[in-house]
Amino acid sequence: MQWPSITSKVKKDPVLEAKxxxxxxxxxxxxxxxxxIQPEIRHLTPQDVKDFHIGxxxxxxGSVPNGNRYSKAAxxxxxxxxxxxxxxxxxxxxxxxxxxxGTDAVHGVGNIVGATLFPHNIAxxxxxxxxxxxxxxxxxxxxxxxxxxxxxxxPTVAVARDDRWGRTYESYSEHPELVREYAERMVxxxxxxxxxxxxxxxxxxxxxxxxxxxxGGTHNGIDRGDCLADEETLYRVHAAGYYSAIEAxxxxxxxxxxxxxxxxxxxxxxxxxxxxxxxxxxxxFVVGDWNGxxxxxxxxxxxxxxxxxxxxxxxxxxxxxWKQLYYNTLEQARTGVIPMARIDDAVRRILRVKLRxxxxxxxxxxxRPLAGRDELLGAPEHRAVARQxxxxxxxxxxxxxxxxxxxxxxxVLVAGDGANDISKQTGxxxxxxxGTGNTMADFPGATTLWMGIEAAVSSAGGKAELSVDxxxxxxxxxxxxxxxxxxxxxxxxxxxxxxxxxxxxRDLELLKRFKSQGIPVVALFITGRPMWVNRELxxxxxxxxxxxxxxxxxxxxxxxxRRANEDIYHxxxxxxxxxxxxxxxxxxxxxxxxxxxxxxxxxxxxxxxEADALEDNLPEDGISLEETSHxxxxxxxxxxxxxxxxxxxxxxxxxxxxxxxxxxxxxSVYCVDRNVQEDARRAVWNGQGEGLVALSSPNRQxxxxxxxxxxxxxxxxxxxxxxxxxxxxxxxxxxxxxSQVDITEHLHGMTxxxxxxxxxxLSCYPAAGTDFGLKxxxxxxxxxxxxPFALVANGKLDLTFSHVRIEKSRAQGASVRxx
Ligand code: BGC
Ligand code: BGC
Numbered sequence: 001m002q003w004p005s006i007t008s009k010v011k012k013d014p015v016l017e018a019k020x021x022x023x024x025x026x027x028x029x030x031x032x033x034x035x036x037i038q039p040e041i042r043h044l045t046p047q048d049v050k051d052f053h054i055g056x057x058x059x060x061x062g063s064v065p066n067g068n069r070y071s072k073a074a075x076x077x078x079x080x081x082x083x084x085x086x087x088x089x090x091x092x093x094x095x096x097x098x099x100x101x102g103t104d105a106v107h108g109v110g111n112i113v114g115a116t117l118f119p120h121n122i123a124x125x126x127x128x129x130x131x132x133x134x135x136x137x138x139x140x141x142x143x144x145x146x147x148x149x150x151x152x153x154x155p156t157v158a159v160a161r162d163d164r165w166g167r168t169y170e171s172y173s174e175h176p177e178l179v180r181e182y183a184e185r186m187v188x189x190x191x192x193x194x195x196x197x198x199x200x201x202x203x204x205x206x207x208x209x210x211x212x213x214x215x216g217g218t219h220n221g222i223d224r225g226d227c228l229a230d231e232e233t234l235y236r237v238h239a240a241g242y243y244s245a246i247e248a249x250x251x252x253x254x255x256x257x258x259x260x261x262x263x264x265x266x267x268x269x270x271x272x273x274x275x276x277x278x279x280x281x282x283x284x285f286v287v288g289d290w291n292g293x294x295x296x297x298x299x300x301x302x303x304x305x306x307x308x309x310x311x312x313x314x315x316x317x318x319x320x321x322w323k324q325l326y327y328n329t330l331e332q333a334r335t336g337v338i339p340m341a342r343i344d345d346a347v348r349r350i351l352r353v354k355l356r357x358x359x360x361x362x363x364x365x366x367x368r369p370l371a372g373r374d375e376l377l378g379a380p381e382h383r384a385v386a387r388q389x390x391x392x393x394x395x396x397x398x399x400x401x402x403x404x405x406x407x408x409x410x411x412v413l414v415a416g417d418g419a420n421d422i423s424k425q426t427g428x429x430x431x432x433x434x435g436t437g438n439t440m441a442d443f444p445g446a447t448t449l450w451m452g453i454e455a456a457v458s459s460a461g462g463k464a465e466l467s468v469d470x471x472x473x474x475x476x477x478x479x480x481x482x483x484x485x486x487x488x489x490x491x492x493x494x495x496x497x498x499x500x501x502x503x504x505x506r507d508l509e510l511l512k513r514f515k516s517q518g519i520p521v522v523a524l525f526i527t528g529r530p531m532w533v534n535r536e537l538x539x540x541x542x543x544x545x546x547x548x549x550x551x552x553x554x555x556x557x558x559x560x561x562r563r564a565n566e567d568i569y570h571x572x573x574x575x576x577x578x579x580x581x582x583x584x585x586x587x588x589x590x591x592x593x594x595x596x597x598x599x600x601x602x603x604x605x606x607x608x609x610e611a612d613a614l615e616d617n618l619p620e621d622g623i624s625l626e627e628t629s630h631x632x633x634x635x636x637x638x639x640x641x642x643x644x645x646x647x648x649x650x651x652x653x654x655x656x657x658x659x660x661x662x663x664x665x666x667x668s669v670y671c672v673d674r675n676v677q678e679d680a681r682r683a684v685w686n687g688q689g690e691g692l693v694a695l696s697s698p699n700r701q702x703x704x705x706x707x708x709x710x711x712x713x714x715x716x717x718x719x720x721x722x723x724x725x726x727x728x729x730x731x732x733x734x735x736x737x738x739s740q741v742d743i744t745e746h747l748h749g750m751t752x753x754x755x756x757x758x759x760x761x762l763s764c765y766p767a768a769g770t771d772f773g774l775k776x777x778x779x780x781x782x783x784x785x786x787x788p789f790a791l792v793a794n795g796k797l798d799l800t801f802s803h804v805r806i807e808k809s810r811a812q813g814a815s816v817r818x819x
Contacts, residue, residue, distance in 0.1 A: 001231050003239075003279040009194035010249035010356065012283065020351045023095065024344060031094055032347045033330045036308070038102070038287065040318035041065070041079065046086035049099055052326055055350055056151070057083060058102045059111060060290065060318055061433030061489065069431060069442070070113050073372050076147035080365035097351070098359035100206070102151035102252075102287070106170065106429040107550060108136075108386070109143045109377070114444050116143060116382040116551060117426055121156060121182075122528060123393035123547035125172040125577025126605070130185045132389055137189015139382045141205045146376050148365025150357065151206040153254060155186040157241025158211065160529075162221030162588040163578060166493020169427060169528030169548060171216055173577035174590045175602060176240030183209060183241035187248040194249035200357040202368040209245040211256030211289060213271055214238045221588075223491045224257035224295075224700065234260070242280070251284035251353045255312055257292050266304075267296030272311030285313040285349040292316065301325070305332040309339075313346035378445045383552055390546075390555025395574035396606040398543040398614045403520055405568060405608060406478055408460030408561040412453065413476035413519075415467050415510055416483040418526045420450040427528055427548030428489030434780075435487035443551050449482055449524065452554030453561075460564045470510045479514040480560075481540070483507035484526030487548075491700070491784060493528065499584045500531050511539035524556065530576070532584040534599070534618035544572070568608055575605040583619075632706050634695050634789055635804040637679040645669060645681055646696035646787070650689030656696075657681070666691030667793075672800055674716075674755070680802035687724060687796035694732065694790030695804065703785050703806070706762075712810035713760045713789060716803040722751040725795020729760055732787035739765040740792065746816055747799070755802075757819045761811040 024032075034053025041059045048054060065075040080101055087099035109115035118124070118136050137155075144152060159179050160171035172182045190207040192199040200206065214227030217238050229238065242253065255272065256265040265271065266288055276282050293315055294301030301317065302324040308315075317325050332338045354360075362368055370376060396404065406412065418424045422443050428435040431442045440446065447455075450466050457464035465472065470479070484500065484507075500507070514521045523540035525533065528548055537543050546556055563569045579589045580600035591602035599618070606612055633640050645657035649664030656662070660671040660678065667685045674680040683693045713729070727747050730740035741764045750756045789804050 001235070003235060003275050005279060005281045006243055006246045008246055008249050008281070008283065010199075011195065016352065016355050019355060020348055023097070023351055024348055026095055027347065028094070029333055029343070030330065031097070032343050033326060033333060035097065035347050035350045036314055036329065036343075037322060037326050038314050038316045039322045043318065043320045043322060044083075046082040049083050049086035050089060050092065052323065053094060053097070054087070054099060055097065056100045056102060056314060058153075058316060058318070061104055061429055062111065062431065064111055073146050073374050073377065076112075076149070077366040077371055080148040084365055098354060098362075100150040100354065100357070100359060101148075102153055102208070103144065103149050104154065104429060105140050105144055105152045106154055106156070108140055109147070110429040110431065112143070112147060112377060113431060113442055114377045116378050116386050117430055117443070117446075118386045119389050119393050119550050120169040120427055120528060120548045121172045122169045122577065123549065124182070124389060125178055126395050126547070126574035127389060127392035128575055129392055130181050132385070132392065133182050133185040134189040135385050136389065137186045139385060141190045142203060142370060143377055143382065144205050145203055145368065145370040146373050148368060148371050149205065150359065151208070151252065152190055153208045153210060154190070155183055155207065155209065155241070155245070156211070157183045157209050157245060158216035159237050159240060160216040160578070161237070161590055162218070163498055163529040164221035164495050165216065165218065166223050166488055166495070167215070167490055168221075168578070174579065175577065176237045178577055180240040180244045184244035184248045187245045187250045191249060191251070199249070200251075202362050203370060206251045206353065206357055207245070208252040208254050208287065209242050209250045210254035211258070211265075212242065212253050212276060212286070213256060213265065214260050215256045215258050218258050221494060222699070223494050226259045226262060228261060242276070246280060246282050251356060253282060253284065253286050255286055255288050255292060257289050257295070264295045264297065266293045266312055267299070267306045267310045269310040277311060283349065284353050285346070286311060287314040288312050288316040290316055291319055303328045305329065305337045308346065309342060313349050378551070383445070386550055387552040387555040387558070390549040390552050391558050391570050393547055393549070393574050394556065394559050394572055395545040395576055395604070396542070396572045397545060397580070397600055397604070398537055398540065399606050399608070399610070399612045400541040400614070402609060403478070403542040404522060404544070404560055404572070405562040406522070406560055407462070407566070408457050408564060409462040410457070410477040411474070412457055412462060412464045413467055413470070413472050413479045414450050414453055414464060414482065415470040415479060416481040416507060416524075417468055418449065418482035418484055418524070419468055420448045420466060422446055422448050422551075423487055424484070424526055425449060425549055425553050426551060427487045428493065430487065434489045434492055446551035447554040449546075449549075449553040449556050452557035453480065455554065456557040456561045460561070470513060475517070476519060478520045478522060480522045480524060481507070481510055481514070482524040482526065483510070485528055485531075488528070492780065497584055498530065498532050498581050498586070500533060500536070508535050508539065511536060515539050522560065530578050530580045532581050532586070535620050537614065538616045538618055538620065545574075572608055573605070575603050576600060578602065580604065630808050632703070632806040634806070635802070637676065639695055642697045642699060643695040644697070646692075646694045648692040648694070650691060664691065665689065667693065669693055674800070674802045680800050682798070682800040683791065685793045685795065685797040690792060690794040692730070692790050692792045694730075694787040696787045698786075700733075700784055700786060703788060706806045706808065709763045710811045711762045711806055711808045713762060714803075714805050714807055714810070715758050715789065715801050716755055717750065717758050718755045718800045719747050719750040719752070719798070720800070721796065721798035723747050723793055723795060723797040725793060725797075727791065727793045727797060729758070730787070730790040730792050731765060731785060732790055733784035734786055737784070738787075739767070741765060741816060743816060746818060747797070750818060758816070759810060759819055760816050761814050762806075763811060763814040764816060
């Protein structure tokens with residue numbers, strides 16, 4: 001199909017284009033390749049910038065100057081200056097081309113302690129207020145400029161179509177039109193109005209529309225998965241935000257981690273070059289995502305001409321060994337593996353954006369007008385806008401007998417684990433990548449939901465009491481229960497069923513308790529996506545979705561309380577930008593579906609005083625999730641899901657067990673019988689070196705649901721010949737990315753004992769090093785897993801395994817045991 005072209009409001013300027021040509025003529029190939037490489041601050045020195053002519057740098061989520069999260073603007077500026085200076089130092093005879101620094105300000109400048117953090121995009125979708133989006137973009141640009149950075153990896157213009165995706169909250173809406181409208185406003189807020197004074201000025205930053213294309217359309221909502229939409233849907237649904245962002249003059253587009261019908265986007269020549277650049281007419285640059293080019297078929301993180309040939313202009317390569325990618329790319333350009341015209345096109349685009357952003361004239365980051373103005377980070381006027389966004393984003397789903405708004409003079413009990421938890425209310429991309437484990441010290445100036453409620457009630461003469469577990473001495477007039485999802489970001493936020501913490505019904509019990517005591521209950525639901533909450537709805541009188549509101553939690557109290565004189569203070573006005581499920585196993589549910597059957601449709605949101613038809617009798621069954629999600633079967637008579645049995649020998653020789661036996665240098669595996677035909681696998685190590693047998697999947701599996709300290713890995717094992725060396729049970733997420741537990745002694749104890757069940761509590765797994773050179777906690781590993789079960793031995797061993805599974809609530813602290 002032919003994709004309609006877009007006329008960007010940023011016109012090609014002949015003077016600027018001539019300048020680009022002139023620079024291009026003077027650049028050596030080494031300098032050109034440097035422009036195309038974007039390392040991470042943890043692995044880039046100013047000397048590297050000079051030596052490799054590096055064109056840009058990024059800091060990943062939670063990556064901060066010198067590893068100090070409490071860094072001040074001055075600390076950021078010092079590093080930004082050093083990089084910039086190195087890039088502008090032409091004393092070695094190379095050209096001065098200013099370096100640009102990109103960062104993830106996903107909902108405000110999340111990496112800077114003290115910045116204003118807005119509600120996440122899904123909440124902004126509910127405000128239906130495009131002007132507010134522009135204001136948020138303005139403020140975000142201002143707060144970034146305080147630290148001297150040039151470029152924001154935002155907005156996410158994904159149209160999330162399966163809410164099990166862990167990045168649903170980064171999506172404004174399941175509806176392409178809303179995304180289209182907002183994308184334009186956000187780009188204008190961040191970059192300024194195209195063709196006007198002030199466009200990409202020192203008060204503004206370069207914006208990025210991401211992730212191109214189909215990130216919100218992956219099968220089963222799996223992050224980095226495969227989008228199976230047809231081309232027409234890709235255009236009509238998933239590309240909507242790119243159309244308006246490009247028209248508004250967005251200068252950068254980020255390639256996505258996902259594939260389209262099996263072909264990875266970083267290597268997708270058709271979509272990156274023919275569609276985006278040629279047919280749509282995008283003239284800025286395409287930046288890759290975090291080592292994303294390494295997923296292109298036949299490529300590695302350090303060797304990937306395919307991506308450049310497909311149309312990628314900048315490699316985002318946080319890998320510590322990025323220099324190897326530089327050398328490989330240089331060589332490929334020299335030998336014609338990458339045509340010179342392609343290199344020139346990439347560099348031309350990069351230079352064009354740098355000239356449009358006036359990076360030469362802006363000069364040293366610390367010398368720019370907003371640089372170092374700490375008082376602008378979390379400034380009261382910025383927080384006021386964030387608080388307004390919180391108010392406007394609240395969606396009221398139920399309001400029996402018009403319980404809301406409440407009188408602030410009442411006796412109010414505030415319960416639930418979200419009541420006073422800043423980490424829970426800010427969600428992912430907040431101070432650190434996944435947003436977990438933060439405290440008030442990480443958000444100076446913020447207000448929790450409880451703080452807002454307490455202020456509203458006490459100033460009106462009422463009495464508010466915080467009691468997370470819901471206990472009280474004196475019966476309250478009303479209970480507010482604040483609960484919901486814990487923070488998460490990419491990968492780790494993927495879930496299999498849209499059910500709140502499947503298996504954990506503590507919040508529900510809290511609601512039920514108040515109900516049984518005759519106390520009216522207001523449920524405030526913290527979430528990054530619609531969830532099946534029929535049971536929670538049945539057990540509350542009023543139910544409001546408050547999303548992940550960010551640092552200005554007090555905005556919620558502004559709406560749920562009346563004025564002291566009984567007037568409405570702030571109305572409730574939010575409307576769902578995503579459809580709300582009726583059943584726990586409903587799967588993708590989107591406005592416009594043929595068999596559209598939501599509990600609350602797209603656009604739903606009650607107003608105060610409006611009649612509410614919802615009774616307390618919503619069906620509570622569907623699938624019994626507590627049961628189905630209690631055990632995750634990996635191998636039962638055969639490998640389940642898309643697992644296969646993998647063998648790996650000492651020379652990294654790998655084969656899959658396809659027939660009933662297979663072998664590599666150090667071990668052989670056979671299909672054998674335990675209870676029925678071929679329901680077990682026997683592995684025999686020959687003592688010639690290390691060997692591994694694993695349940696391995698080509699696709700990352702969503703196991704974060706199961707990674708809980710209370711879960712255990714169980715494997716039925718029969719040991720016929722005791723291990724001669726050491727044996728480990730390993731979880732793996734790719735080459736040199738694993739964590740393992742030594743089970744040698746247990747295997748000795750099992751030898752000759754027939755079938756036993758080995759239980760390894762997941763909390764036994766230590767943090768592991770990865771090929772990114774970073775330490776991963778077991779929790780992170782479980783969101784990246786390719787091999788949830790592997791046995792590794794370095795001496796002779798003969799054992800057979802059959803039933804392998806992960807079970808919740810089996811752990812006994814952190815032990816390895818036999819049952
Ligand atoms: C994410 C991007 C982000 C990048 C840099 C990636 O993993 O997908 O959205 O911009 O990391 O932190
Ligand atoms: C890093 C973050 C980064 C993210 C992107 C993580 O491993 O710690 O800094 O943003 O990966 O995927």
